[in-house]
Amino acid sequence: MSEVTGNNWQSPNVDNTGSQQSSTVQQPQTQNESGLWATITSNPYFSAGFGLIGVGAGLTVLRQGINVGATLLRRRLLVTLEIPSKDKSYLWFLQWMSQQSARRTQHLAVETTYKQHDNGSVSTTFGLVPGPGNHFFKWRGVWLQVQRQRDGKMMDLTTGSPWETITLTTLSRDRDVFTQLLQEAQKLAIAKQEGKTVIYTSYGPEWRPFGMPRKRRMLESVILDNGVKDRIVEDVRAFIGSGKWYNDRGIPYRRGYLLYGPPGSGKSSFIQSLAGELEYNICILNLSERGLTDDRLNHLLSNVPERSIMLLEDIDAAFAKRKQTDQQGYQSMLTFSGLLNALDGVASAEERIVFMTTNHVDNLDPALVRPGRIDVKEFLGNASESQIRGMFLRFYEDQPELAEQFLQALKGKSVSTASLQGHFVYFKDKPLEALKHVDYLWQ
Structure with a gap:
């Protein structure tokens, strides 16, 4: 037993000798590695570089922490309101802002109004509004930051102008000031339109004011032949006050008028004076406009601004007995059936007054001038x-x-x-x- 044990003990001895030999070889490597590391760490350049890396990493973490903290603080303490240029209140706010802060800001933009009068004279006015950038002002005891941004890479397809956004910022506790501000801007815009007629034109799928509101033209300023003016005015007034009568009988609540006669007989002038008499605005649509489609026409006629007269001038120029030349087709993609459906189709709008004018009534298709599409026809000729x-x-x-x-x-x-x-x-x-x-x- 002891021999076996001795033999067993001797064998490891031999092996251990080999192990000792290998250990003897590895020990110098460990010492060399330790010495190399000691040499590197003792190098002052390495220590300085490692210290800079540590300081840089610490500053980065600190900066990110500050940004996150500032963002959280901003969300808790500040509130913002964004007004895109496509929104109707955008122009209201610019007009309001021009009176509030234009005198206290250093970066201004100009808005020029040009008008040529009937006698040939020209009047031009210049309005100054805050330009793109950041502006600060105080209103009703509340500080506001106004940021007007213009994106040169994005365009408003309806107007072709650069896309703009106005962002208002104030303390969260003063968020009610936004509603008060917009209400005052709206009142200011309405006040500027009192006693005036707004002319709307189509910009893409929506209506927008064309130029500044015009002074209302008096009905007495347009002299028509005996009885013509009175008949039209009485009929329009009767229609405006008959909404319930139409609804009770299931009749579409809309009315169409056609004024025809030679050029210069006062058709457009009378419509303008009628709008002034009724305190209505006018929406003008050119049916030969490039890019006008059936869907867009239907959308425009279904979204006419309130208290507005829809005016389709020179309707014979767009359709003459349903014969559309290639040139007309290139200018407008509107079809005759699309026009008829927009006037009195299933999807056509209610509470609508449409006036059409033409110099050549004989060129109009009978399907267009039938009752339901044109209910009243009046001839305006040369001066009697x-x-x-x-x-x-x-x-x-x-x-x-x-x-x-x-x-x-x-x-x-x-x-x-x-x-x-x-x-x-x-x-x-x-x-x-x-x-x-x-x-x-x-x-």
Whole structure:
């Protein structure tokens, strides 16, 4: 047993010798590694570099912590309101802001209003509004930050102008100031439109004001032939007050009017004066507009601004007995059936007044002028005797004798009301000169 044990013990001895030999080889490697590490760590350049890395990592963590903390603090203490340029309140806010902070900001943008009057004179006004950037001002004891951003890479497809956004920022406790601010901006915009007529045109799928609101034209300023004006005005007023009557009988609550006659007979002028009399606005749509489709027309007619007259001028230019030339088809993708469906189809809007004008009523398709699409047709021709007399006395009051002489001088002549108005404007406050040079009207 002892021998076996001795043999067993001896064998490991031999092996251990081998092990000792290998250990003897490995020990110098461990010592070399330890020495190399000691040499590296004792190098001052290494220590300095490692220290810089540590400081940089610490600063990065600290900066991220500050950013996260600032973000959390901002979310808890501040509130923001975003107004995109596509929203209706965008222009309201710009007008309001121009009165609140334009005098206290250093970065301004100009808004130019240009208007040419009937007598040929031109008036231009310049409005200053805060330009793109950050602006700070105090309103009702509350500090507000206004950031106006313009994205040059994005365009508003409806207007072709750069996409803009206004962001308002204030303390969370003062968030109610946003509602008060927008309400005041709306009141200011409405106040500027009082006594004026807003002209809307289509920008893509929506209606937008075209230029500044115009002073309402008085109904008395347009002189039509005997009875024409009264018939139209009475019919429109009766329609406006008959909503319940239409609904009770299941009749679509909309009405169409067609004014036809030679150019310069006062069709557009009368519609403008009618809108002023009713305190309505006017939405003008050109059916030959490039890119106009059936769906877009239906959408526009279904979303006419409240208290507005829809005006389709020179409707014969878009469709003449359903014959569309290649050029017309290139200009507009609107179809005749699309127009008819928009006027009185299943999806057409209610509570709508549509006026159409044309110089060539014979070119219109019977399907367009039937009742339900056009309910009232009125002819506005060249100036009649009553119109000539009335226009002369409107420009030159208390001159009935000269009015009769002027009327006799035009006996047998055909002249438009637009030509008469131009003649009287040219000889403003000079009735004798207007009579003396009456032949200018047909030269």
